[in-house]
Amino acid sequence: MYHSKETVIGPTAEICERIWLSIAEKRLRPGARLKEEQLAEIFDVSRARVRQALAVLESDGLVTIVPNRGAFVAEPGVDEARDVFHVRKQIEARVMERLVDRITDDQVPQLEAHLAQEREADQRGDTSATIRLSGGFHLLLAELAGSSFLFGILRDLISRSSLITAIYRSQHLHNCGPDEHAALIERIRSRDKTGATRIMLDHLQHVEDELDLTEEIPTSRDLRHALV
Amino acid sequence: MYHSKETVIGPTAEICERIWLSIAEKRLRPGARLKEEQLAEIFDVSRARVRQALAVLESDGLVTIVPNRGAFVAEPGVDEARDVFHVRKQIEARVMERLVDRITDDQVPQLEAHLAQEREADQRGDTSATIRLSGGFHLLLAELAGSSFLFGILRDLISRSSLITAIYRSQHLHNCGPDEHAALIERIRSRDKTGATRIMLDHLQHVEDELDLTEEIPTSRDLRHALV
DNA sequence: ATCAACAATATTGTATACATTTTTGTAGTC
């Protein structure tokens, strides 16, 4: 999907992948209940494997497990939201530095091809594909940067970003505009390290600016504070 | 242990914690077999929970699961090793920047107290405690930097560093010298951001320099190449 | 009608048994 290397992964990782995708595409809302039996039937796997997947997702911060209550899609608070965007800027800046150093001329078309997909999905109004491809662009950058570690970290950050934007978006949100991605490709092509990094940081700031991180939004489960 | 916040964690996370610690302290060698039933008996939990913990550790890259074969402590290759140290430098540099900006005067004694523990463990020759405290110092820095995300990333990086040093150390390795930690504290106290960052980078470089990352070491399971 | 106590239901958590697969040990043949 995003990176062709790890097409062969374990069965647990595949369940995680599908739930992760649903969260990243905002088909699963923050706070949504994740019943084990239901997931087992949907994915046609044993309940034990669903529990393994949920444990992994919990350690990734995407899911909250309450003992004897069940699993829910996580609802990050404002502090965590700011943290995620702060770290994401740092990580993606490092990705850009590495990428400009390492990318070869024959890899640039990969970025352009991805961008074309983004534009196409955007034009035909496929929001699900738009969100997936938009995050996929950033992951592709990390993949081409050649650090599987940065890739893994960014993977986490992007999925959490999706959760955060789902909760705190103040109005309409076009997750990542393809235009800024295009500008990014130009700087990468010309090996402009500082320029590429700056555009990336601006790009992420734009996304963050569309959020309303001023007030804490009460979580689904802890709705005491929502009503008093 | 390292950070007082998450003292109350789930039962799966507790199993992960104990296995992680054993790996970080090098009581579990790379490639070591991890039998489910054995772990279940040791930790006095169900085998299902052990499987959950192993799934989490696999997603963290600390454990390799081979279908129908079992779980083994991971054996990172040289590429991954270089990647880990590269990213770790980036991450810990960011930690230092944040830390110098955010740390308060009354938090510096925490660092000194930790350093005192390191020195004491070092003097009495307690290698297990030395390794734990040495990594704990870096985690404490991340905690005081106030980003739970950076903390989590560094947690991963440190445990993988332990695996890597266990495999690729060329000779004697004093994981992290307390002296360099002391120098670090000085720079932090004087709010010398660039100085603190440089010392940290040098510090990590010293650790990496003690490794022999020139040749690939054959893994335990794939020992074909080790013998032909 | 409201509230408390209690029963019913649903879901999670765990133990058990069993199928599948891999590894190891053994017997048999050349």
Next chain:
DNA sequence: GACTACAAAAATGTATACAATATTGTTGAT
């Protein structure tokens, strides 16, 4: 004696049943 084929053992993977717990619904008293 070495190699192959087969059998036994061990460990993983999974399905099932059951226990523990939380939620929901109901009944009954004031």
